[in-house]
Amino acid sequence: MHVRFGDFRLDGGARQLFRADVEVHVSPKAFDLLRMLLEARPNALSKTELMERLWPATFVSEANLSVLIAEIRRALGDDPRTPRFVRTAQRFGYAFSGQAVDVSAPMGSATQPRRSYWLMAGTRRIALVEGENVVGRDPHVLVWLDLPSVSRQHARIRIENAEAAVEDLGSKNGTYVRGERITAPAQLHDGDEIRIGQVALTFRVWSPMTTTETEGIDLKS
Numbered sequence: 712m713h714v715r716f717g718d719f720r721l722d723g724g725a726r727q728l729f730r731a732d733v734e735v736h737v738s739p740k741a742f743d744l745l746r747m748l749l750e751a752r753p754n755a756l757s758k759t760e761l762m763e764r765l766w767p768a769t770f771v772s773e774a775n776l777s778v779l780i781a782e783i784r785r786a787l788g789d790d791p792r793t794p795r796f797v798r799t800a801q802r803f804g805y806a807f808s809g810q811a812v813d814v815s816a817p818m819g820s821a822t823q824p825r826r827s828y829w830l831m832a833g834t835r836r837i838a839l840v841e842g843e844n845v846v847g848r849d850p851h852v853l854v855w856l857d858l859p860s861v862s863r864q865h866a867r868i869r870i871e872n873a874e875a876a877v878e879d880l881g882s883k884n885g886t887y888v889r890g891e892r893i894t895a896p897a898q899l900h901d902g903d904e905i906r907i908g909q910v911a912l913t914f915r916v917w918s919p920m921t922t923t924e925t926e927g928i929d930l931k932s
Contacts, residue, residue: 712724712746712749712750712813713813713814714749714811714812714813714814715840716749716796716807716809716811716812716853717787717796717809717810717853717854717855718730718731718836719735719787720814720838721749723746726739726742728742728786731829731836731837731838736786737782737783737786738779738782740765740779741779741782741783741786743764743765744761744765744776744779744780745783745807747761748797749807749811751806752806752807752808752811753806753807753808755798755800755803755804755805755806756804756805756806757803757804758773758804758805759804760804761776761804762775762776765779780797780799784796784797793850794850795808795809795850795851795855796808796809808851809850809851810845810851810852810853812840812841812853814841826873826916826917826918827916827917828840828870828875828914828915828916828917829914829915829916829917830854830868830912830913830914830915831913831915832910832911832912832913837854839853839854839868839870839875840853842870842871843868843869844867844868844869844870845864845866845867845880847861847862847863847864847865847866847880848862848863848865849863849864852864856910858909858910860907860908860909860910861882861884861907861908861910862880862881862882862883862884862908865879865880865882865886865907865908866878866879866882866886866905866907867880868914869896874898875898875914876896876899877893877896877897877899877905878893878896878897879893879894882907882908883908884908884909885906885908886906887904887905888903888904888905889904890906900914900916901914901915901916902915
């Protein structure tokens, strides 16, 4: 299992959780719980089922499950009142509620390294995935920008066949590429500035075959 969501990537085979390129350490049980929720998404799993799978043939109190959920939320920076990733199903259990994408390593990846795509906002680096990346203020989109000038679903960045393009989704304050407001999908190239409302971002492309320097810009609200 290899899944991307938000800034995070979970590698089930290696049993590792990453935020961008930095590993996020969680306990083995918390990792197992997060993987279960991702595998079942968007369906909720009951507390009984989760406890039976995490602690088979062992009696534990429900508080142990709550501790693991709290650990996962801390690791993901998730607020239980307005969750991006882990939703509480009242009087039932928990569910993964964010947008997640299954990622498979391509055939021959050992000789044909894949490109990586990012958005830079100051010191924040946001990983993009193959396919659609919705940008907006809605906490469930892949690129979450919780700022007043950003619409709930503001723009979409599509990455396909080693090409990237951005389109506005009818936002109030507009989407700009290289200083021009776009009215149709616009191609993106490494180093392009994208402005989402009043938020300035830099689109970056990295390939193992090339050397690039990461440049950040200010995040303005």
